[in-house]
Amino acid sequence: MLLSVVAGVDGRAESLAAAEWAAREAVRKGRPLLLVHAWSRSPYSLVSVAANTAQRSQAERVLHAAAERLAGACPGLLIQTAQVEGPVVTALSRLADGSELLALGRRTKRGLAGLPGGSVARGVISRVKRPVVLVGADGGQEGTAEVPRSRDVVLGIDLGSPCAEAIDFAFEEARLRRCGLRVVHAWCDLPPSKEEAGASGPVEADCREEERSGLLTAVLQLRRDAYPDVPVIESVRRGKAFSSLLRVADGAELLVVGHRLGKQSHLGLHSSPTTNAVVQHARCPVVVVPYS
Template identity: 40%
Template sequence: MARIVVVGVDGSPESAAAAEWAGDEAAAHGAEVRLLDVWQPPASNVQFSPAPEALRQWEEAQVLDAARKLTARHPGLKVTAEQITGSPAPALLDAAAAADVTVLGSRALGTVSGFLYGSVGLHVVAHSDRPVVLVRAPGDEPSSAGAPVVLALDLGRPSDALTQFAFEEASARVPALRVVHVWDVHRLYGYAGPMLDREIAEQLRSEQAEQLAQVLTPWRARFGDVQVSHEVVAGPVTGTLAEVAQEASLLVVGRRRRHIAVGAHIGPVTHAVVHHAACPVAVVAHD
């Protein structure tokens, strides 16, 4: 079965960057790319808005142009471009259900506005059972050429789906993987954490590092081509992962599946990371 990478395109610089990233992703994995523009006719007073048909045609031209750029960048890559009419969030979520990976544009650091990473992108990330990657526009992120894939792994709830995705990305791209478990002393021991005896603290950290190595042992054997490093980093989870992302080509984080009828809940750490990490962020759902 052919792998499929779906990309949401709306004509913004962020979605153009997402399309370029998706093209590289598809080329690395031997997949095909489906570029999708979801046209939603304006519901407000259109007499004060651009002509709806002209705006629709402009968006259609953007998705076709993105397809031309991808085929020029990757000759031989199978690319389809489509514009459909509907509500963006459910339409993209439906497309994500049939894809191996969905790629969306993400606005500047720290903001929650924007077509694809506002309510629309958050809805897709929160409800998709397949991995979703959020990509910054050029200029919003540092150069990541040759940087490793970084996997943020919670030793309390290690996930095979999350770990496998990270190893597959590293194998196809770099191939180098840095696995980080963040040891938040305050979260575990309260404000008395910093008062832990230094020897006890080092022992606890050493035990966690050994546990992390054990979790990774079967994956190292399975992906022998991937150069793997692992470490336990002490500090606040969100700030530490944002700092680690400065030297990553892709940050892979998890999202626990929650069967909630309304709302978009992805967990406080993952929510903060997708806002503040400078590199592309892959969010992988797991039980």
């Protein structure tokens, strides 16, 4: 049985853009598309019966309109629809774990760091074991006047804990899209003491950068051998990971990052600061690939 590409839809522009992205992805992968509308049932009362009936009818309208729109854009694509009841994050996470991937709409809130695309997206990313794609209202299909859209897939790698699943996903996406892959690793030096500053300097920093470049090449070698038709550009940059990724991915086809499952704080499960930042600010669709 083929796993479905799943898209959460609620009628807003960003969710429709995510559904369109998911439809194109389903065509590329030869998968069916499942459109889902999740809603929470109100506690039983005479008033809640009417409210739940209204929510169910609204869900049917949203799903029907989205399915019709995508059927016209992607003729021949198998499109299914489903309503799921319960807490939205829980319902979407349960569906995502049995899917090829899950696409969600993303509302960027520039300047509000730590709120990656809304609480639903944040909750889903923290829980699911499958890739989650976050798509803005424009679908990431256009660049800007300063930065035209490219056809590259961009992959961010942490060499301290490289995510094999994210690497595989990025290479496969580049193959399916017949485009290049740009792989970025960024690193920061800790502020040196006065003694260390005098003993080290640009030469030592250049040596560390060269070492990291060699390690990046080694990490990617097996995938490069497996995907000989995918052009790869490797980049090691000094600086914060999220700012380096945002610069390289501005106007790109897709940005892929890994997310370690099980990270926890006093506020509960959460994604990393780098993941939060790129989801929040990237102009292109962002794929968050989980790993243990």
